Amino acid sequence: MIGIIDVHCHILPGVDDGADTVEEALSMLKREYEDGVRAVILTPHYRRKMFEADWTVLEESYKRLCGALDGKNWKMPLYLGCEYHVDTDMTEALKRKERPGMAGSRYVLTEFSGKAEIAYIRERAGALLSCGFRPVIAHVERCDCLRKKMEQIEELVEMGVRIQVNAGSITGEEGFGTARFCRKLMKRDLLHFVGTDAHGIRRRTPNMGACAAYLEKKMGTEYARKILCENPEKILKEGANEK
Numbered sequence: 001m002i003g004i005i006d007v008h009c010h011i012l013p014g015v016d017d018g019a020d021t022v023e024e025a026l027s028m029l030k031r032e033y034e035d036g037v038r039a040v041i042l043t044p045h046y047r048r049k050m051f052e053a054d055w056t057v058l059e060e061s062y063k064r065l066c067g068a069l070d071g072k073n074w075k076m077p078l079y080l081g082c083e084y085h086v087d088t089d090m091t092e093a094l095k096r097k098e099r100p101g102m103a104g105s106r107y108v109l110t111e112f113s114g115k116a117e118i119a120y121i122r123e124r125a126g127a128l129l130s131c132g133f134r135p136v137i138a139h140v141e142r143c144d145c146l147r148k149k150m151e152q153i154e155e156l157v158e159m160g161v162r163i164q165v166n167a168g169s170i171t172g173e174e175g176f177g178t179a180r181f182c183r184k185l186m187k188r189d190l191l192h193f194v195g196t197d198a199h200g201i202r203r204r205t206p207n208m209g210a211c212a213a214y215l216e217k218k219m220g221t222e223y224a225r226k227i228l229c230e231n232p233e234k235i236l237k238e239g240a241n242e243k
């Protein structure tokens, strides 16, 4: 499938535990292109006391990567975002624009720890929504409490939360139970986005092609296009309008 948009990856080099160098980032982007990806939202980690790269560092790395990509016949647009590990200050930090939403939109890729409790997830998601942001829960398959109770995901989606899973989780790279959970999400129409969450060219590599083929086969081309292309396009459109 051509025209996929990867909404979650750590390709921006030298800013978190993802790509180390521009060369590695380029190899990852080339792989993405071969997999049918035609736009990428770069989502470096933001996590207090762990990943706190300065905004200017992110921008510099972004410019360098865009420059290096220019001229390649497999180039594609890159957008900045971040994977925000929840904290108590996040709504304020986002309002102050210390960290970007996904591609400059109001969508915020929001990471909870696997052991986060439902009350905390609801509270943080509610805080974002009430400030006009749209939380996208990153790799929801890792949240124990949500995984156990599909109804809780349903409630969050009704509140306005959006749901992302990793490409490898859908195809079974993370085990049978995780793939089955992803399948359930899709059947109940509770999935909105898929990201590679790629971290490198040797480990946790871009893997969108296999996922697209799997989705087309199991869920049909129309569904695969909606999740992999059309829903992410809404983020890009909103980001463009915010500028």
Ligand SMILES: [Fe+2]
Residues within 6 Å of the ligand: 008, 009, 010, 083, 197
């Ligand atoms: Fe990630």
